[in-house]
Amino acid sequence: MNNELLKQQIIEALNLEDITPADIQDDAPLFGEGLGLDSIDALELFVLLEKQYGIKLQNKEEGKQVFQSVNKMAEYIEQHRTK
Amino acid sequence: MTAIIADHIISPLADGTAANLDAVLADRSAIRRYADHFPLVEPFCASLFAPAEIKMQAGFSRFESLCINAVQYSAEGLDAGLLSAKDTVFILSTTKGNIEFLAQTEDIALCDSAKRIARFFGNTNTPIVVSNACISGVCAIITAKRLLDEGIYTNAVIVGCDVLSPFIISGFQSFKALSDEPCKPYDATRKGLNLGEAAACLVLSSDSRWASRSLGTVMAGSIHNDANHISGPSRTGEGSYLCLKDVITDLDTLAFVNVHGTATLYNDEMESIALNRAGLQNVPVNALKGYFGHTLGAAGLLETILSLHALHRGIILGTHGFDQAGTTMPVSVSSATRRTDKKEFVKLLSGFGGCNAAIRVSIEPTATSEQIPMPDACRISGEVHITPTAVTVNGQPVATKAQGGALLSELYRTYSGDYPKFFKMDTLARLGFVASELLLSGIGEERFVPRTDRAIVMANRSSCLQNDRAYQKTIMPDNYYPSPALFVYTLPNIVTGEIAIRNKFFGESSFYVLDNEEQMKPLVSSAFMQRGVQSVLAGWVECADENTFEAHICLIEKND
Numbered sequence: 001m002n003n004e005l006l007k008q009q010i011i012e013a014l015n016l017e018d019i020t021p022a023d024i025q026d027d028a029p030l031f032g033e034g035l036g037l038d039s040i041d042a043l044e045l046f047v048l049l050e051k052q053y054g055i056k057l058q059n060k061e062e063g064k065q066v067f068q069s070v071n072k073m074a075e076y077i078e079q080h081r082t083k
Numbered sequence: 084m085t086a087i088i089a090d091h092i093i094s095p096l097a098d099g100t101a102a103n104l105d106a107v108l109a110d111r112s113a114i115r116r117y118a119d120h121f122p123l124v125e126p127f128c129a130s131l132f133a134p135a136e137i138k139m140q141a142g143f144s145r146f147e148s149l150c151i152n153a154v155q156y157s158a159e160g161l162d163a164g165l166l167s168a169k170d171t172v173f174i175l176s177t178t179k180g181n182i183e184f185l186a187q188t189e190d191i192a193l194c195d196s197a198k199r200i201a202r203f204f205g206n207t208n209t210p211i212v213v214s215n216a217c218i219s220g221v222c223a224i225i226t227a228k229r230l231l232d233e234g235i236y237t238n239a240v241i242v243g244c245d246v247l248s249p250f251i252i253s254g255f256q257s258f259k260a261l262s263d264e265p266c267k268p269y270d271a272t273r274k275g276l277n278l279g280e281a282a283a284c285l286v287l288s289s290d291s292r293w294a295s296r297s298l299g300t301v302m303a304g305s306i307h308n309d310a311n312h313i314s315g316p317s318r319t320g321e322g323s324y325l326c327l328k329d330v331i332t333d334l335d336t337l338a339f340v341n342v343h344g345t346a347t348l349y350n351d352e353m354e355s356i357a358l359n360r361a362g363l364q365n366v367p368v369n370a371l372k373g374y375f376g377h378t379l380g381a382a383g384l385l386e387t388i389l390s391l392h393a394l395h396r397g398i399i400l401g402t403h404g405f406d407q408a409g410t411t412m413p414v415s416v417s418s419a420t421r422r423t424d425k426k427e428f429v430k431l432l433s434g435f436g437g438c439n440a441a442i443r444v445s446i447e448p449t450a451t452s453e454q455i456p457m458p459d460a461c462r463i464s465g466e467v468h469i470t471p472t473a474v475t476v477n478g479q480p481v482a483t484k485a486q487g488g489a490l491l492s493e494l495y496r497t498y499s500g501d502y503p504k505f506f507k508m509d510t511l512a513r514l515g516f517v518a519s520e521l522l523l524s525g526i527g528e529e530r531f532v533p534r535t536d537r538a539i540v541m542a543n544r545s546s547c548l549q550n551d552r553a554y555q556k557t558i559m560p561d562n563y564y565p566s567p568a569l570f571v572y573t574l575p576n577i578v579t580g581e582i583a584i585r586n587k588f589f590g591e592s593s594f595y596v597l598d599n600e601e602q603m604k605p606l607v608s609s610a611f612m613q614r615g616v617q618s619v620l621a622g623w624v625e626c627a628d629e630n631t632f633e634a635h636i637c638l639i640e641k642n643d
Contacts, residue, residue, distance in 0.1 A: 017506035043567040051564045
């Protein structure tokens, strides 16, 4: 899983204008600080996983685990992707 | 006096107010599980009409037919001329109207539907559409009360309805807001809401000739924004608390609070906090979503009407689906029917865009209601006009380089620049947002000071069609990935929520869909008829597509 590609997909999916992949650290929390993401962004990341990787998360709790950082997300995608 | 003189409810449970009340008293629920109802849409639980249950009117959609039927049955027994009278206004409460046809046609404007419904009854006044997310029904009653109190109209026919289609259901699914089983308001094991279809009509009159028919009086109403988040309920219940505080004067006469009670974790938790802050922890509380689901634009009317008729029978209705308390703050949920001899109830709602509304209703036919007059004189303290090619602030042109949608981004970067959420907004919200930024930064008042005394009232003709199209593209058969970030903006009132959040305005936030800007005037003035309102941020924010829009907004202040 290419972290740079994933970062680019996150930026596009969440309309993070003025943010570049270099601004997102691999192991920094995606939520809570930094990027200023909110609960709607979290839901939009569900859509990203399904659309790009065929992964369907069941609930918000699962999302919290997966969206801890770009590294965590990439790891999860590697293990569970269906496309 | 704003008397309730007629009403009617049509739901999948029953046709008629009394029949619906009897069904609720028999503890019946219309919520069923649907596995393959709409292609692509995941299985869901909802309360839906079977096609044969809707009496279709020739030439009208099922949404419009339901509205017409609800009005027609309400009017039985009323003077034949009341519906068509010059001093009768039609007010339509809906979130999405005919949205189920968007994939085929864009001829789905809410104000056109409203006009067709009013004309069906020979009413020639231009109707008002209240599209304020889930609080629309209660807002429509408040708008009617204000217009009647001020003598602008004598009678108001308020009809609320939404019908369900893949557009709405997929959106709520993308929000992970739906429960896959019948909903359980306020219960410890609640998992989310169920949607429902219904139409409900309430006729209000200030004409003393109808006093003998009066079923009750709308005593007071209040609308407040949480100024917190466009989709997440406030953790302090601020808006709902402010509404409850405004409308409740005497706990001794209050039989119950009929809450929103959607059965999502966050809504019911938020309400329990607001109820406690308002000192209502021992007042009986009930929620009707377990019988009908969340009926969106109909909810405020349907739930008010049932509460009214239950109270006439001396009854506090139960809360279907509730078993074990599940909110951190204690509330006195009525799980089953109980008796009361009190004469008043409160209806509370909250919705996307951070909006909240409450009314207090008395079953006394001619009770003296709270009436706050419109101010004698106001002044305009700032005015902004934006088109795709020109911007003026207080009549002075502002030099800009870009045009169309890029102009809005340029204005944001020049005059704000510190609010990246701007880029997540749809064009309608961007337009209202930059117009309000220009206006508020230009009048010299201190920004971002929390205030409850300023209302935001906005309107347009096209609702949020540009963003509806964008959301529709995410639910097409060959590309079905419903986008929550787009769905939230399929409610036109989100623009008022964005401005409230940005500026910490905890006052009213309302959105109307109207035929023209002129029609806004009495509605803007009437926003001063809420307790404590000193100023109104009023705006006509029309947006046909990303590059075609017009905003005309001003700040109107009461003269001291």
